[in-house]
Amino acid sequence: MISFRTLLLGDGTANRVVPPSGFTAALTVVSSAAMAFLAVFAIALGLAASELATRWENELSGTATVRIPASGGEEMVQTEAVLTALRQTPGIAAVRVIEDHEQIALLAPWFGEGVPLDKLRLPTLIEVTETEIGPELDGLRLRLSAEAPGAVYDTHSRWRIPLVEAASRLRFLGVLSLCLIATVTAVTVALAAAASLAANGQVIDVLRLIGARDSWIAAAFTRRFTIRAFLGALGGVVLAMVTVAAIPGGVEAGVLSGLGFDGVEWLLPLLVPVLAAGLAFAATWVAARRRLSGVE
Amino acid sequence: MIELDSVKMSFGDRTLFQDVTLLLPEGSFHFLTGPSGAGKTTLLRLCSLQLRANHGRVRLLGQDTRGLDRDAIASFRRRIGVVHQDSRFVDHLTVAENVTLPLAVSGRSSDDPGDLSELMGWVGLGGVADRYPPELSGGERQRAALARAVILSPEIVLADEPTGNVDWEMSLKLLDLLIELNRLGKTVLCATHDLNLIRQAKSRIPARVLRIRDQGVSAGAEL
Ligand SMILES: Nc1ncnc2c1ncn2[C@@H]1O[C@H](COP(=O)(O)OP(=O)(O)OP(=O)(O)O)[C@@H](O)[C@H]1O
Ligand SMILES: [Mg+2]
Numbered sequence: 134m135i136s137f138r139t140l141l142l143g144d145g146t147a148n149r150v151v152p153p154s155g156f157t158a159a160l161t162v163v164s165s166a167a168m169a170f171l172a173v174f175a176i177a178l179g180l181a182a183s184e185l186a187t188r189w190e191n192e193l194s195g196t197a198t199v200r201i202p203a204s205g206g207e208e209m210v211q212t213e214a215v216l217t218a219l220r221q222t223p224g225i226a227a228v229r230v231i232e233d234h235e236q237i238a239l240l241a242p243w244f245g246e247g248v249p250l251d252k253l254r255l256p257t258l259i260e261v262t263e264t265e266i267g268p269e270l271d272g273l274r275l276r277l278s279a280e281a282p283g284a285v286y287d288t289h290s291r292w293r294i295p296l297v298e299a300a301s302r303l304r305f306l307g308v309l310s311l312c313l314i315a316t317v318t319a320v321t322v323a324l325a326a327a328a329s330l331a332a333n334g335q336v337i338d339v340l341r342l343i344g345a346r347d348s349w350i351a352a353a354f355t356r357r358f359t360i361r362a363f364l365g366a367l368g369g370v371v372l373a374m375v376t377v378a379a380i381p382g383g384v385e386a387g388v389l390s391g392l393g394f395d396g397v398e399w400l401l402p403l404l405v406p407v408l409a410a411g412l413a414f415a416a417t418w419v420a421a422r423r424r425l426s427g428v429e
Numbered sequence: 430m431i432e433l434d435s436v437k438m439s440f441g442d443r444t445l446f447q448d449v450t451l452l453l454p455e456g457s458f459h460f461l462t463g464p465s466g467a468g469k470t471t472l473l474r475l476c477s478l479q480l481r482a483n484h485g486r487v488r489l490l491g492q493d494t495r496g497l498d499r500d501a502i503a504s505f506r507r508r509i510g511v512v513h514q515d516s517r518f519v520d521h522l523t524v525a526e527n528v529t530l531p532l533a534v535s536g537r538s539s540d541d542p543g544d545l546s547e548l549m550g551w552v553g554l555g556g557v558a559d560r561y562p563p564e565l566s567g568g569e570r571q572r573a574a575l576a577r578a579v580i581l582s583p584e585i586v587l588a589d590e591p592t593g594n595v596d597w598e599m600s601l602k603l604l605d606l607l608i609e610l611n612r613l614g615k616t617v618l619c620a621t622h623d624l625n626l627i628r629q630a631k632s633r634i635p636a637r638v639l640r641i642r643d644q645g646v647s648a649g650a651e652l
Contacts, residue, residue, distance in 0.1 A: 147534075335517055335519075338517065339517050339519055340519075340534060341503070342477075342517075343507075344581075345503060346500050347499055347503075349534050425499075
């Protein structure tokens, strides 16, 4: 077996037995660059989706709201009863009635400042902080409706779960895209390598005849294609990173998390050329060994 | 040393050799002759492990070659120098790089340029070392192939019609080289249909002649 160093660097002649140019070289470099470019965006998408999913999950889980409808004077009593019930329920960490001025602030975007709260028959809202385990919901809902008919225990799951699910699906799409990109890269390089091996049949015959081992010949081709894929992918990644950096920020505050990288995340795309090189290595190695098995 | 033991070789239903038993001792010089299509190249290919016998056994350098794996075959080929009937090269490498290619594939570095220029001088190719194989004449190609065949100092040299497409003067020059290799102790087997060349050789060394005839190989000192 040849040493890893020889495999990677080769020596003078070994580096030149595979012709340096030709369409297979261009094909490998260009497709690796294009695939790496796409891979960076897939990574960015995956990261943004992950962040989004985590944010929705963390920010809103562990909280709930109890709504007690306005029912002509009995709210005060009902609220007290509900609060007592909540405090007695295991799995609930804290309860707090939302003050009038908070309600006004919440409604301001729709009704403007200075809403006459007393004229609007608004429900009473209780903010509930659950413990990590949370309350037993069916029992709690039953008890609350006994204390205050029409009271609703809202875990926000109605709109939180679809959001988290959508974000998870986006993240899955990102991972799926990466897998597809990797597959296409491997197949393209394998085809380019197979074409190059076929075009260089004479070189392979000559090498075998003068006593080259299969591993030496395979390494000569593998090295070429690995280096081409690495350099192509590096170019694609650099281009993609410049493009991502140029995407205007500032949308992070909204529902959409920004498409981009933060801090150490910038190092992730740099793995792409390494992965591309690894894929090219494996694909060429397999193609070369297959080709060589047909040579005396 | 080359030993063939009851070797049978056929392509499809066409049998070239039947029950061929031969012993070429170490340091001997043999010519292999016979009409075109008789199987000279085939016999040499059996000896360079490019073909496997249908039956029988080929022993090289004292070792049975049946059942060798591909890496072992590669190792054997480094100990056997072959000049093919149609010498092929890596056309995008220079003549010098082609000649030193066996060093590269066996992991030895060609770090002594003196050795190479001596070898190139020996085959008379000092002036074309930096040219490319497609630019060479037939005789230059054969000499480059011979230089490549001997750069690893093989124990056996197989030459298939080395004088196939060169003039008489060049034939004599190539013969000189083969005789010189033989004097260095190498076992030489040279296929040719050039009887003049054989005569010339026999006047200088005790070469023997193997003739392929009737699916067999007869050995003798006579032409
Ligand atoms: N791989 C092969 N498959 C089928 N037939 C083959 C193969 N190689 C050689 N032959 C046949 O075997 C016979 C002997 O071929 P070979 O090349 O050994 O002849 P030769 O004696 O070297 O002839 P020449 O003097 O023309 O070089 C020929 O009829 C050839 O067609
Ligand atoms: Mg022949």
